[in-house]
Amino acid sequence: MSSVIAPNASKLALLGGTKVGEVTYSKFPVFSDRAIERVVEVLRAGKAIGLGRFHSPEIEEAELTISRYHGGREVLAVGSGHAALQCALAGLEICNGDEVITTPYTWGASISCILHQNAIPVFVDVEADTGVIDPAQIEAAITPRTKAILAVHIFGQPANLQKLRAIADKHGLALIEDGSQAHGAEIGGVKVGNVGDAAGFSCMGGKVLPTTEAGYLVTPSKDVFWKAAMIGQHMGRSPEKDFPNELRPWVDSLVYTHRVTPLNAVLLTEQFGVIDAWVNERRRHAELFRAKIADAKYLKLPDYAPGVKPVYHLLTMNFDAEAAGVTRDTFAAALKAEGMLAFGYVPSPIPDWKRLHWQGYEGPRVNWLQALEKAGVDYRGMALPNCRHRVANSIETRFDFIDNQEAMVSRMAEVIHKVEANIGALRDHERSAGPAAPAKR
Numbered sequence: 001m002s003s004v005i006a007p008n009a010s011k012l013a014l015l016g017g018t019k020v021g022e023v024t025y026s027k028f029p030v031f032s033d034r035a036i037e038r039v040v041e042v043l044r045a046g047k048a049i050g051l052g053r054f055h056s057p058e059i060e061e062a063e064l065t066i067s068r069y070h071g072g073r074e075v076l077a078v079g080s081g082h083a084a085l086q087c088a089l090a091g092l093e094i095c096n097g098d099e100v101i102t103t104p105y106t107w108g109a110s111i112s113c114i115l116h117q118n119a120i121p122v123f124v125d126v127e128a129d130t131g132v133i134d135p136a137q138i139e140a141a142i143t144p145r146t147k148a149i150l151a152v153h154i155f156g157q158p159a160n161l162q163k164l165r166a167i168a169d170k171h172g173l174a175l176i177e178d179g180s181q182a183h184g185a186e187i188g189g190v191k192v193g194n195v196g197d198a199a200g201f202s203c204m205g206g207k208v209l210p211t212t213e214a215g216y217l218v219t220p221s222k223d224v225f226w227k228a229a230m231i232g233q234h235m236g237r238s239p240e241k242d243f244p245n246e247l248r249p250w251v252d253s254l255v256y257t258h259r260v261t262p263l264n265a266v267l268l269t270e271q272f273g274v275i276d277a278w279v280n281e282r283r284r285h286a287e288l289f290r291a292k293i294a295d296a297k298y299l300k301l302p303d304y305a306p307g308v309k310p311v312y313h314l315l316t317m318n319f320d321a322e323a324a325g326v327t328r329d330t331f332a333a334a335l336k337a338e339g340m341l342a343f344g345y346v347p348s349p350i351p352d353w354k355r356l357h358w359q360g361y362e363g364p365r366v367n368w369l370q371a372l373e374k375a376g377v378d379y380r381g382m383a384l385p386n387c388r389h390r391v392a393n394s395i396e397t398r399f400d401f402i403d404n405q406e407a408m409v410s411r412m413a414e415v416i417h418k419v420e421a422n423i424g425a426l427r428d429h430e431r432s433a434g435p436a437a438p439a440k441r
């Protein structure tokens with residue numbers, strides 16, 4: 001039998017060879033027929049207003065469904081992940097000058113929720129292999145003004161919640177989790193969201209649990225729940241039967257509008273019916289991928305301790321630029337040319353971002369600079385070596401494999417093997433052409 005080999009198959013596509021082939025994904029997000037029918041029903045019934053359980057059985061159903069998923073914790077459905085996080089801080093009464101120890105390696109909304117409360121982010125470094133906050137850095141950053149630790153389960157990888165909980169308890173701090181990229185991830189047999197004093201989750205369309213735009217807060221505390229509702233919901237949902245009387249004098253409409261619509265409430269309920277299957281399928285594909293690239297020399301998946309069960313919607317890898325002899329961006333460009341999405345998700349450590357530098361600030365006015373100036377924080381030039389190393393060297397890719405896509409996982413591995421096998425040619429190319437520009441998502 002003769003096999004047909006494409007011309008130039010062994011030459012890198014970046015250098016004019018034939019690409020391995022596009023890595024395509026399952027359609028995502030997907031909504032079941034039932035979910036779509038229920039959304040239409042809600043529209044037909046003219047249920048446009050999202051004032052909470054008292055007013056909307058759809059919101060009640062969503063909050064109770066999510067609560068069951070989170071072991072009976074209190075759940076507030078809101079309009080976005082950012083809203084959930086801001087409500088978490090407000091529910092814990094963290095604001096004006098309070099310090100929140102957090103990660104420099106995340107999506108900006110993990111930090112803007114702190115800024116929007118006029119609280120002060122205090123950045124500490126992350127773990128080198130995964131990019132989650134490093135518990136060993138936290139105690140040195142605690143001051144008399146510290147009120148909370150905010151950990152982000154970045155790329156679906158759970159932060160070390162057991163250690164963080166112990167530090168928070170020892171120092172009387174609140175622990176807040178940002179689970180926006182990590183619905184269903186677990187550590188030590190516990191789901192993320194179930195360890196913190198409050199947790200915020202995003203359910204925008206690209207997340208592990210997608211709606212259109214929505215989010216939710218999880219907390220073990222009724223007090224935090226109602227205070228969170230007061231800051232983000234119309235009249236603090238005070239018509240609900242168990243609204244605490246002691247909060248009634250403070251109910252008004254001086255709120256952020258963080259309501260969820262009944263349409264997204266229906267989607268939340270329906271998506272929680274399928275999330276376990278999706279999480280498992282993503283994990284199965286990730287394990288397959290791990291096995292297929294186990295022999296890769298320059299690109300490795302993080303190692304997870306026993307009991308750490310990430311969930312994968314963005315998958316992160318560590319690139320060894322020194323061993324490869326090319327920059328991450330050139331390597332990623334070669335992967336991309338072969339057909340695989342490859343990029344660095346976090347563009348720079350957040351404390352480097354200009355809108356945090358009140359010293360000589362010339363941009364459009366923003367409301368948090370005054371608080372930062374008053375606190376005297378100077379974020380410029382923080383060392384953060386692990387964060388900087390990850391920013392420059394990690395490679396992320398989409399991982400939306402929610403049904404059988406093993407062939408695409410094999411293709412991704414083939415792309416990586418091909419680029420690694422041609423590393424000499426890639427080095428020569430970079431020497432003559434210079435490093436590639438950072439890849440766009």
Ligand SMILES: Cc1ncc(COP(=O)(O)O)c(C=O)c1O
Nearest residue numbers: 080081082107109110180202204
């Ligand atoms: C880690 C993290 N935190 C917070 C958010 C904010 O979520 P949303 O866009 O729903 O406000 C996101 C969303 O991209 C995220 O990835």
